[in-house]
Each structure stands twice: as C-alpha cells, then as structure tokens.
Amino acid sequence: MNLNVENILVVGLxxxxxxxxxxxxxxGINVNGFDLNDDVxxxxxxxxxxxxxxxxxxxINTNQIDLIILAVPPKQTLELFNKxxxxxxxxxxxxxxxxxKNHIKLKGVDNIVLSHPIAGSDKSGINSxxxxxxxxxxxxxxxxxxxxxxxxxxxENFWVNxxxxxxxxxxxxxxxxxxxxxxxxxxxxxYALIDSIRTSNLGVKDxxxxxxxxxxxxxxxxxxxxxxxxxxxxxxxxxALAGMQVSLNNLLELMTETKQIPDIxxxxxxxxxxxxxxxxxxxxxx
Amino acid sequence: MNLNVENILVVGLxxxxxxxxxxxxxxGINVNGFDLNDDVxxxxxxxxxxxxxxxxxxxINTNQIDLIILAVPPKQTLELFNKxxxxxxxxxxxxxxxxxKNHIKLKGVDNIVLSHPIAGSDKSGINSxxxxxxxxxxxxxxxxxxxxxxxxxxxENFWVNxxxxxxxxxxxxxxxxxxxxxxxxxxxxxYALIDSIRTSNLGVKDxxxxxxxxxxxxxxxxxxxxxxxxxxxxxxxxxALAGMQVSLNNLLELMTETKQIPDIxxxxxxxxxxxxxxxxxxxxxx
Numbered sequence: 001m002n003l004n005v006e007n008i009l010v011v012g013l014x015x016x017x018x019x020x021x022x023x024x025x026x027x028g029i030n031v032n033g034f035d036l037n038d039d040v041x042x043x044x045x046x047x048x049x050x051x052x053x054x055x056x057x058x059x060i061n062t063n064q065i066d067l068i069i070l071a072v073p074p075k076q077t078l079e080l081f082n083k084x085x086x087x088x089x090x091x092x093x094x095x096x097x098x099x100x101k102n103h104i105k106l107k108g109v110d111n112i113v114l115s116h117p118i119a120g121s122d123k124s125g126i127n128s129x130x131x132x133x134x135x136x137x138x139x140x141x142x143x144x145x146x147x148x149x150x151x152x153x154x155x156e157n158f159w160v161n162x163x164x165x166x167x168x169x170x171x172x173x174x175x176x177x178x179x180x181x182x183x184x185x186x187x188x189x190x191y192a193l194i195d196s197i198r199t200s201n202l203g204v205k206d207x208x209x210x211x212x213x214x215x216x217x218x219x220x221x222x223x224x225x226x227x228x229x230x231x232x233x234x235x236x237x238x239x240a241l242a243g244m245q246v247s248l249n250n251l252l253e254l255m256t257e258t259k260q261i262p263d264i265x266x267x268x269x270x271x272x273x274x275x276x277x278x279x280x281x282x283x284x285x286x
Numbered sequence: 287m288n289l290n291v292e293n294i295l296v297v298g299l300x301x302x303x304x305x306x307x308x309x310x311x312x313x314g315i316n317v318n319g320f321d322l323n324d325d326v327x328x329x330x331x332x333x334x335x336x337x338x339x340x341x342x343x344x345x346i347n348t349n350q351i352d353l354i355i356l357a358v359p360p361k362q363t364l365e366l367f368n369k370x371x372x373x374x375x376x377x378x379x380x381x382x383x384x385x386x387k388n389h390i391k392l393k394g395v396d397n398i399v400l401s402h403p404i405a406g407s408d409k410s411g412i413n414s415x416x417x418x419x420x421x422x423x424x425x426x427x428x429x430x431x432x433x434x435x436x437x438x439x440x441x442e443n444f445w446v447n448x449x450x451x452x453x454x455x456x457x458x459x460x461x462x463x464x465x466x467x468x469x470x471x472x473x474x475x476x477y478a479l480i481d482s483i484r485t486s487n488l489g490v491k492d493x494x495x496x497x498x499x500x501x502x503x504x505x506x507x508x509x510x511x512x513x514x515x516x517x518x519x520x521x522x523x524x525x526a527l528a529g530m531q532v533s534l535n536n537l538l539e540l541m542t543e544t545k546q547i548p549d550i551x552x553x554x555x556x557x558x559x560x561x562x563x564x565x566x567x568x569x570x571x572x
Binding site: 118138140177178179181182183184185186187188189190191192193194195196197198199200202203204207208211212213214215216217218219220221223224226227230231234237238240241243244245246247248250251252255256268271272273274275276277278279281282283285286 | 404424426463464465467468469470471472473474475476477478479480481482483484485486488489490493494497498499500501502503504505506507509510512513516517520523524526527529530531532533534536537538541542554557558559560561562563564565567568569571572
C-alpha cells in the first residue's frame, strides 16, 4: 500500500472542509469534494477550491481515492461512517474532523482513524475558508478501532505533509476530557454568560470592555456543531463543570468571608494569594 | 473657575496612571506624578513620562494643581480620597480610575467626581505604559456626592480633550451592576476555570486551542486589583453569577434531557434553537 496521499475526498465543504481541501490542493493533491448543498458545491468548483466532485456518496470508487476526510458536525460524522460501511476494510483510508469522539462507536473496521485538527474560530461556512487555518497547528489522532498501521500512517502523513500540522496520539477518553476542560466548557460558559445578559434586559450597550470580548466571540459559534458537542460530550463536560464550580465556590467563600480559615490569616490576603497562584500556574503551563 | 486643565497630579504610576500621565503630557499638560515606589517614580521622571513629582501627598498646593487623578487599586482609592480630605471643597478637582465604585462613600465633599476609564488589559506596571490605551475608548463618570457642576465639567473636559475619550454618566448602582456582568464575572469565571485545570492535574499541555485563550489572558490579571474588585463588588457579582447559573442550568437541563418540555419538541432541537438565539442576541447587541 502506498502510504502517500494523492487523491482525497472531502465530505462537507464548510469552513473546516473547504480550508482542508484548498490547502491540500495547493500542495498538488487531487481533491474531490462533496456537499449536500448544491450552491456550496458549485462555488467550490467555480472557485477552484476542489478539482472535482463525485456523483454520490454511495458509489465511491476505491481506485480513485486514497483518503476520505469527513468535515461535518459530530453527529453526522457517526452517521456518515456508518453510511460508508461498504468501504470498511478496503484500501481507502477514512478519517474525520469531529471535536468529540466518544459517540463514534464502530465494530469490525480496520481503515478508520479519527482526527481532530485543532483550530479555533467562531466562523463557519465555505465563505470563511482559510488556507492557513491549520498551518502549524496540532492534530489529535485517536485509533479506537485498532486500525491497520498503514492506514494510521497515511492519515498522519496527510496532516503532516499536506497541511503542515503536528500530530499527537491520544485515547478517546483523554481527548474528550481534555477538550471538555479546555474548549467545550469555555464555550458553554460563554453561551450561559451572554444568555444571562440577554435575559437580564440590562442595557449593557457598548459597556462590554474589559473581559467580555472572547465570551462574545465564543457564543457566536456554529449552533448545530456546538449543540452536538454539548450533547455528545455531556458527561465529561459536566465533570469539567463540577471542577470549575468547586474552584468558583472556593473563591466565593473567600470573597464572602465564609470560608473556615485559621485566625492568623485573613480572607482578603488568602483571596489575593489564590489569584496570584492561578496567575503563576497559567504563566508556567501555557 | 477655569474649566480647562493645565496642571494635573497623577497618583499611582502603574499601567493606568503612567498611560494617562504620558498621554496628557503629549497634549501639553503639565503633569506631576506620585508613586510610593521610588524606582517607579525615578523611571517616570527619567523617561519623561511626567514633568515633576511632588514632595508629599499631604502637602499639595491648591495653586499648582487643577486636577488630581488617583490611579491606584479600588481599596486604596477610598483610602486616598480620605487622606486628601484637606483638599475637599477647594478649587482642585479630584477623580479616580477605580473599576468598582459602591465602596466609595464620602460625605460633605463637592469636588470629587468618579471616573472609570474603560480599557481592558491583563498587564500592569509602568513598563506596560501605552499612550493610546484609552484613545477613543469610553469613560464612565459617576457623581454620587453631587459635586459642583464646574468640577464635573472639568473632569469631562480632561478625559475628552486630553485623552480623546467618550464620556457617559451613570449612577454608581448602574455602573457596578453592568460591570459586574460584563467584566467582573468574566474575570471571576476565568480564574475559576483555570484553577480547575490546575487542581485537576490533567496534562492539558498545549491542548488549549479552541476557546481557552481569553480565559487564560483574564486569569493573568493583576491579583491585588482583582481581589479588591471581587471583594468590593461581591453583591452585584453574586447577582450576576446567579443569573449566569440560571442560564447554565437551562442549557444543562436541555443537554441532559431532564427539562420538562412539550412532547412535540425535542431537547436536541430546543438546545440548538437556544444557542442560535444567544448567537443572534450577541450579533444584534454587540
């Protein structure tokens, strides 16, 4: 099996899919694209984002494609993996781009390797195509179905060579918990915070300086994709939230001077030290 | 009384104070500066950030200064207003830069007007001086002590003409609640979220893409200032937090399908619609 990737099919030409397609095409790879929306597909061809399209997702020729990349929301990713079962255990390699993985449960397949190319943006759709969206970013690979080593190698090669990404292996459990904490929880909290401003009917107008900016950006993310992520990763997300609530409670108990502390300390001093420690942790680790 | 400002005294030459001093100096205003830290004061003079210093905060000559600007953390702001009581009801105008106002309770003074120049940064100290930090930003003025109109006009003139800021009047109650929601709560949540990652001992390493960035920035803010803000604005902050928890709970109930909803709807669909509505609110209002 040739581990190089010469012909790919990108399914779903939103921001993620079209950015991958266009970056791969600029590296000389032959890029087929597919999208259920005909206008999107037409645009992708007209603007040379892809080389060609395929007739139907149900009749993919294993001699014409090396690698299929699914770039659709998390729930559809599972549906598509199942729809493509006629390609399981063939020489085609199949991967995805879903930000959550634990729901992808498949049995008896040796050519599916999971990918999560990490790049943050609140934008979506083919009009947000960015050729360099993933350049020098990280891509987490998971191999929960024990795919054949060649397929894994091929997925790695593609991300590293065609997209200039770094690749790291993780288990699905590690992946979903880490991203619950570092990405899904910040999004959930941002949606909740902006919603609380909405329901308060307080005239915040342009008084949003000093901290709200990123919360606003995150709460403007694609609703369908984030609904899927919140639903599908809810167990880890609630675990992450519980951890945040413990930390929040600690700060609240210091703020309200209700925490039991030794007499020789003051709540005021302890709160300052706590904030300083968080700051140092942040500076050391990130 | 001449409503123009020709001679100012900036007390506290951290990022805020030194940025105000330097911007005012570039507009031709004579700038006196004071800081308890001698190294900071020396640097301010050596690098021409201020024109001169004063001998002592207890012997300010009312003929040499038009306007005093306190640029110290919120708690010290109140202490300094009280320390300067020998200047109350004189022709000098006094203002501040504190992000929280409700603790500033004074009686029988007609020349103190409160200011809150809005500019977000996690930096601090004179080395973070930025001449344009406040340019074209907004400054909230509060007049809780019914200051003489001339003093209010003078403070307004200074921010508008010397710093190129927009000015808006608010009551202290409005100010503290709005900024609890749009600034203090985002900071508190960011500290809590980063703390929960710290205490989890999870190796998040460089897996911080997709949403954590601003939370990291906010949790690196000046610990003393934010301790003061959290402590002094805790009532409004807890009010804002309660609102966020209600919104969070609504999302959680949809995510976990525990919310009571009519049979004709699905939790899945309702969660997506909820996220869409938050997104539209954000796009309309901000």
